[in-house]
Amino acid sequence: xxAYQGExxxxxxxxxxKSAVDTIVYGNFSPKSKPYAVRLKCLEERFEEKRFIIxxxxxxxxxxxxxxxxxxxxxxxxxxxxxxxMLQIKGACRTYENIT
Numbered sequence: 001x002x003a004y005q006g007e008x009x010x011x012x013x014x015x016x017x018k019s020a021v022d023t024i025v026y027g028n029f030s031p032k033s034k035p036y037a038v039r040l041k042c043l044e045e046r047f048e049e050k051r052f053i054i055x056x057x058x059x060x061x062x063x064x065x066x067x068x069x070x071x072x073x074x075x076x077x078x079x080x081x082x083x084x085x086m087l088q089i090k091g092a093c094r095t096y097e098n099i100t
Contacts (some may be wrong), residue, residue, distance in 0.1 A: 016062040
């Protein structure tokens, strides 16, 4: 699931929590989300103002997990490869072979 707001170069939020994405995109607040209602409403308003793009990504493809969760060597290798590939596409780094 992805939600794009218009055309252009907007910050992109990649979220692995589908209900969080739905809450921001569709305003689906539940009684359980009441403690977070003010924060979520703020994000919803900024989304409606087309100030960012939000996308749902699979947990296995969530690059932020490399910094926030204990992960296996196999998962670390996959995420590292994804990060290096993204940086190469953007021209931000040399190839991995040249670094080592």
